[in-house]
Amino acid sequence: MENNRNFLIAMALSIAVLVGWQYFIVSPRMDAQREQAEITQGQQGSLQTPQTPAGTDQAQTTAPSGRESVITSPQLPMSEDREAVLSQSRRIAIDTPQLTGSINLSGARIDDLRLKNYHETVDDNSPSIVLFSPEQLPNGYFAETGLLVRGKGPVVGATTEWQAPAGATLTSSTPVTLTAEADGLTVARTISVDDNFMFTVEDAIVNNGSAPVSVEPYGRVVRYSKPEVAAAYVLFEGLLGVFGEDGLDEVSYSSIEDDQKVAHAKSTGGWLGITDKYWATTLIPEGSRPFGSQFLYLGGQRPHYQTEFVSDPIAVAPGATETTTSRTFAGAKVVDIIDGYEETLNIRQFGQLIDWGWFYFITRPMFHALDYIYKLIGNFGVAILVVTVVLKLFFFPLANKSYKSMARMKTVQPKIMELRERFKDDKQKQQQEMMRIYKEEKINPAAGCWPILIQIPVFFALYKVLYVTIEMRHAPFFGWIQDLAAPDPTSIFNLFGIIPITLPHLLMVGVWPILMGITMFIQMRLNPTPPDPTQQMIFTWMPVIFTFMLAAFPAGLVIYWTWNNFLSIIQQSVIMKRNGAKIELFDNLRGAFKRREKPSES
16 A cells, blocks of 8 residues: 555656646747747748749758758749739649649649648638648748759759649549640649549650650658647657658757758658648658658748658650659548558558657557547547446456455554554564565555556557547537547636636636546545555645646546546445445545644643
8 A cells, every 4th residue: 555655646746747847848938939930920921022033043042051952943922911822823723522722833833722621620610721821921831743854953843834724623533634845845744632632643754855864753842831839748740751661750840950951861662741730741752763852941031841852863765755653642640541541552651640659559559449439439538438448347357456455455454553553663573564464464565556557558548649649639529528639628717617707727627627636536535544644635635736737638538537537436446345345435535624623732
């Protein structure tokens, strides 16, 4: 029992340190970064950038020496008006079950993309998520593919004017074919997209000249704004890719700003791009052709982040036609969709686009169990309750043995108290006698730790699932819980919304955190009151501390913890009763709320 209490104290202090770090270090840092980003965007929005002449090398005009990209494009004037920017260029509309937007015929860039089925808030009438924006906007973000000639730069790139059939629209059932001519080459580009988020770009290159031409397919993802990045210790956001046998490489925004350039050895097979918490953009070069790649941070008037690849040359003989194919993923990181692409398109380690963390062997099964039950029931909150019951059944033998040991410890508690009193001046003898009693009664004093040890990895696995998987985003439960991935929106301090005041985050203690604190308090009161006054105080205040602490966690996690506490209370009470141990709950509750008499002064 002593070890169990010490473990509880250590766990509470550890979680308090983590939460304190979140409140006092990470959150202020994120706020400062957000404010700085807003200031930077405001400065960029008011900046009148002159039009750079066509053909000017952007990397040369904006990037300090020591950083370079073989892929270049002109710098375009800034604007704050999205609709005005879109209207200034010829475009092909995109309309699929998941996506809406357009392709810019200047460069054949995908630079206007919204996710139809994902919204900014839980309200389905709120604006849909904007993934891509034209380069001229402060939050410019786009994907581009083209062809290079070594020493000349892009012959088919950002400034290429593509021709398209009149009235063409890219849908999941109707690809579009664009055509362009440059330096004696005719390129027919066929762009198709599936029902989800994968674009396929196939270039048919015709050499109209009298000499052979060697072209190098390239692709790049460019982002002009730095997003608000979540806590780095929970998930990764930034530039990433898989390069041959080297596996996954992740470079955060802050790291690339310091390093400025990260080059990767040439590889065959893989992908690269930029990932956010729920969304990602990746380029998948042609699998059979080796490619070199790099991550860049290009400074200047408009700093931006860039991931790019350049594939090995394709020799096109005079009058001949050669083809090259690449893919671009742009959309939501839905687990089944991502895993499906990895399997059907043979994209190496594409599933790692979702950050399952170091404990993926727990996190992934946890998600798939929740997702399976959700598909049967239709509610992720209920799925959490069902999975909690399943876990309780799975670990029942271990928990049953633990609670039995705890019950037997209750029966020998009077003997232990007697030993402490008899040998209070001889700690060594006291420990020896206690161990003798434990051995005679076949009691494991550390057995009470097992239920908590089991709960910790489950707790963090569920936290990871709730935090990183888009399936949990805006997933409703019942009543006021309309987003299991967000904290309980109610608070006792404004009488759960009756008083119309805005409260600081620290005081947003809702119904479910309060229920969690109550169940935790009851569970702890099933055990005898510790004789040590310090331990009594810690055990009394621990549920209060956890209530405030978990109030900032996702509601789904608090629901799990509350439900798990409730099941544990029932389980422990039944086992204690069967083993003849007295249930101390009501006596302890009376003792907790009974007014203590002050010792009389002598």
